Amino acid sequence: MNNISPDHEQEPQSIKPNSQPSGNLSNLVQYGLTDAVRERFTAITTKDPELLPGRVARVDGISTFVHANSTDYRAVSTYARIAHENEEIEVEPAQPTVGDWVLIRPGEDLDPDEIELVLPRTSLLARKRVQRGKEEGDEQVLAANITTVFVVQAATYFNNNRLEREIALVWASGAVPVVVLSKTDLLDELDPETVIEQAQLAAPGVDVFAVSGITGDGTDPLRIYTESGTTVVLIGASGVGKSTLVNHLIGHEAMDTGEIRESDARGRHTTVTRQLLPLPNGGVLIDTPGIRSIALVSGSEDALAKTFSEVEQYMGKCRFNDCQHSGEPGCVIVEAIALGELSRARLDSYRQMGRELKHDESKHDPTVKTEHERLMRVIAKGRRQKSRVSNRKKS
Ligand SMILES: Nc1nc2c(ncn2[C@@H]2O[C@H](COP(=O)(O)OP(=O)(O)OP(=O)(O)O)[C@@H](O)[C@H]2O)c(=O)[nH]1
Ligand SMILES: [Mg+2]
Ligand SMILES: [Zn+2]
CATH class of the missing domain: 3.40.50.300 (P-loop containing nucleotide triphosphate hydrolases)
Structure with missing residues (x-):
């Protein structure tokens, strides 16, 4: 494998002191490489230099197109799993999608190139x-x-x-x-x-x-x-x-x-x-191709609250806990609409989308986690850790 970029061959003096030719990942910068991703890749390839870092550019029914640092690959992803930093964590399968940062193991002879690891997603x-x-x-x-x-x-x-x-x-x-x-x-x-x-x-x-x-x-x-x-x-x-x-x-x-x-x-x-x-x-x-219908994945309650934050602030404030906001006494929602402080159309959208999520929830087996749910848990955990770190810095 030769992943010394042509620029460096022409001008060896221009190599920055901290960029070793074996892992500078310079070609991935044009595909959105960040310092955090670079660090993760380097930590993995230092242990296993055969693995090639790249980013998924396109997925079709059969294979996954990956821009890698050295060249582009058409790889398969049958056994891809999330690259957890903690090796103790159970192997978590992953279906690579566009934008994923992945590590490819080049196939020998006629074997296909395999996506072996997918870096934990930030979104x-x-x-x-x-x-x-x-x-x-x-x-x-x-x-x-x-x-x-x-x-x-x-x-x-x-x-x-x-x-x-x-x-x-x-x-x-x-x-x-x-x-x-x-x-x-x-x-x-x-x-x-x-x-x-x-x-x-x-x-x-x-x-x-x-x-x-x-x-x-x-x-x-x-x-x-x-x-x-x-x-x-x-x-x-x-x-x-x-x-x-x-x-x-x-x-x-x-x-x-x-x-x-x-x-x-x-x-x-x-x-x-x-x-x-x-x-x-x-x-x-x-x-992306045009999407006809937009439906939220289960577990999107927080996103709904964020989308309708001005509606959400009235929730739970009516006199009766189970207020249906349809004429009960002490209903802050009806009052806010009457005062022109809240839009009826926004309230209706919020309730409709909330009902759809609830409907999902009732059919949802909590022991079966979808890929998205698993990932969102990982992302949320990362955020909590980050905010703990920044809180510690503040105090
Ligand atoms: N007048 C005008 N026409 C536009 C504009 N943007 C797109 N169009 C036209 O609208 C049509 C559809 O544009 P696309 O860019 O293919 O739309 P798309 O959202 O990518 O559609 P899908 O790929 O099917 O999801 C084409 O005929 C464009 O020329 C614009 O800003 N002004
Ligand atoms: Mg288009
Ligand atoms: Zn009410």
Whole structure:
């Protein structure tokens, strides 16, 4: 294996004192490598130098495409497991997804290259797949280790309720949502500011931008989210202009874009796989195929509370513990709505989504943990440890 990058061969003097040629991982910087990930990789490859660090760029039905430090691989992941720092921890299987940091063991002779380890995820975007005609849906994991999610909706075709669901989905992932209203060049009567204000009502506390992926208007402020070491995934219905925006930010036609059917302006799934793409200024974008329905994965109660924080603050304050907020005396919710302090539509959305989660919960066998739940436990544990460390520093 030769992973000395060509730059170093030409200019050996330029090697920084702390970057050994065997593990500098320089090619992975363009795929979003952070210092923390570099450290984890180095700790593992020091013990087992045969393993090759990389990042999952695309997954199809058969194999997983990985950008590794030296070259790109098409690998299988039958036995992949999470690389826990503590070796005592039971082996936890993992299905690598786009954005995952992985270690490949190159296959000998005709054996395939295998993804052996997946680094613990810092965030994981997942949704419940609602299958037509089926009550129960499984979970679809969309992307891992993302910093920000651009929730894209057409400014001309904006849907409050969908936006609320998308925002909740993002909060549940551990990443930060940013609303991007696209196609502002097609707004004739409304101005972008008006649509931004509308969206802000459905997404309190979330940054909202209005852009045109075709003219590039309004896209500059988005670049603060795409600095080196960050990973941004774009989600939204088919045809809203995700790939058009991706191409604009990247500066060339990296993704195909598609015509919209005139009849319903809904588009037709031009993008068919999730794909990781490096930006010239250092960040990484993940373009995704349009999602028709947005349903939260079980255990997303905290994300719901965050999405509807202004509604949540009234909960548990009514006179009766089991208040249904439908005319009982001492109901603070009905009072807040009457005073115009709380929106009825927001309350309804909050309750509807809460009911869906409860419905899941009642059918859910608590001993069966989904991949997403297991990971979120690991992430939450990491956060608790981190905050303990910072509390200790403060005291
Ligand atoms: N006028 C205008 N058209 C746009 C804009 N962004 C996208 N479009 C058009 O909308 C259609 C769909 O755009 P895409 O970028 O393919 O949409 P997408 O969200 O990637 O769709 P999927 O890949 O199917 O999920 C194409 O015909 C684009 O040219 C925009 O800002 N302004
Ligand atoms: Mg697309
Ligand atoms: Zn009440």
